[in-house]
Amino acid sequence: MKMGIICVAFIGPQNNPIYLRSxxxxxxxxxxxxxxIVHCALDAVEEKVLLKRGPGDSxxxxxxxxxxxxxxxxxxxxxxxxxxxxLLLDDEAPIKDEAVLRVLRRLHSLYVDTTSNPxxxxxxxxxxxxxxxxxxxxxxxxxxxxxxLGGFTT
Amino acid sequence: xxxxxxxxTLTYGSIVRQLISDFEDIEEVNKQLEQMxxxxxxxxxxxxxxxxxxxxxxxxxxxxxxxxxxxxxMFLNVSANVANWSPDQTECSxxxxxxxxxxxxxxxxxYRELKYCNVLAGVVRGALEMVNMEVECRWVSDMLxxxxxxxxxxxxxxxxxxxxxFKDDD
Numbered sequence: 001m002k003m004g005i006i007c008v009a010f011i012g013p014q015n016n017p018i019y020l021r022s023x024x025x026x027x028x029x030x031x032x033x034x035x036x037i038v039h040c041a042l043d044a045v046e047e048k049v050l051l052k053r054g055p056g057d058s059x060x061x062x063x064x065x066x067x068x069x070x071x072x073x074x075x076x077x078x079x080x081x082x083x084x085x086x087l088l089l090d091d092e093a094p095i096k097d098e099a100v101l102r103v104l105r106r107l108h109s110l111y112v113d114t115t116s117n118p119x120x121x122x123x124x125x126x127x128x129x130x131x132x133x134x135x136x137x138x139x140x141x142x143x144x145x146x147x148x149l150g151g152f153t154t
Numbered sequence: 155x156x157x158x159x160x161x162x163t164l165t166y167g168s169i170v171r172q173l174i175s176d177f178e179d180i181e182e183v184n185k186q187l188e189q190m191x192x193x194x195x196x197x198x199x200x201x202x203x204x205x206x207x208x209x210x211x212x213x214x215x216x217x218x219x220x221x222x223x224x225x226x227x228m229f230l231n232v233s234a235n236v237a238n239w240s241p242d243q244t245e246c247s248x249x250x251x252x253x254x255x256x257x258x259x260x261x262x263x264x265y266r267e268l269k270y271c272n273v274l275a276g277v278v279r280g281a282l283e284m285v286n287m288e289v290e291c292r293w294v295s296d297m298l299x300x301x302x303x304x305x306x307x308x309x310x311x312x313x314x315x316x317x318x319x320f321k322d323d324d
Contacts, residue, residue: 118259
């Protein structure tokens with residue numbers, strides 16, 4: 001079954017994992033595979049960053065499609081504090097950049113709200129149930145494959 | 155005023171974090187927050203009375219209304235409701251559905267005894283003491299603990315007469 005967003009990952013500035021969530025109930029094998037793909041994505045992020053930081057290039061947060069694997073497409077987003085948000089999609093239809101960008105922006109905003117909690121500890125994985133619930137809501141907004149393109153409301 | 159709201163929230167959060175790491179015992183932290191609130195309240199009441207231009211309150215009921223509808227909006231930018239009056243009119247609840255002190259806060263399990271907003275209980279106690287009302291304030295509902303509102307129960311213990319610092323007949 002094609003699901004759209006398969007996996008969301010937040011990686012910290014020292015490439016430490018902050019949060020990795022598979023939106024599809026996955027078996028242990030799948031989970032390792034997702035970890036591996038996200039890990040490879042980090043290299044792709046560094047490459048893109050090096051390419052982009054040429055003279056006169058704008059410093060955008062959205063990195064776009066990092067690389068396609070056989071099953072998934074990997075999208076990246078780099079905040080200015082070097083937190084990376086990685087999204088794995090298994091949508092075969094042509095993906096609209098704006099839709100992915102919207103999801104990434106919301107995830108960024110969710111991350112910021114969560115870190116504003118005085119009890120949040122930087123560098124440690126996020127375990128808050130509120131974060132989980134809100135992340136699910138954001139992911140649910142991404143149009144499923146086959147849904148009408150006009151179905152995305154901000 | 156509004157652009158300072160986040161700085162205010164984050165500052166308060168830092169204070170609570172610092173108190174926890176200084177005192178380690180949560181009950182002690184609750185007491186410290188209340189004491190801080192008390193010290194703020196005894197000073198805030200003058201500023202409030204200077205700015206609000208209200209007349210003398212004729213009863214505790216009036217006082218509670220003024221606190222909920224004028225004082226809280228002035229200082230915290232939120233309005234509260236007064237509810238659950240006791241039959242003898244000496245006890246009531248201040249109900250808030252929105253509390254800028256606790257924006258973004260998620261209370262971890264190990265701090266479930268923490269009364270995060272206890273500074274407010276102290277502020278109310280301190281402020282009312284300066285106008286000769288001795289009250290006791292305690293939290294009965296807390297949204298950080300899953301309740302659907304913040305409810306502060308205020309109980310009037312004594313209404314003292316005005317005390318003048320020197321005798322008139324000297």
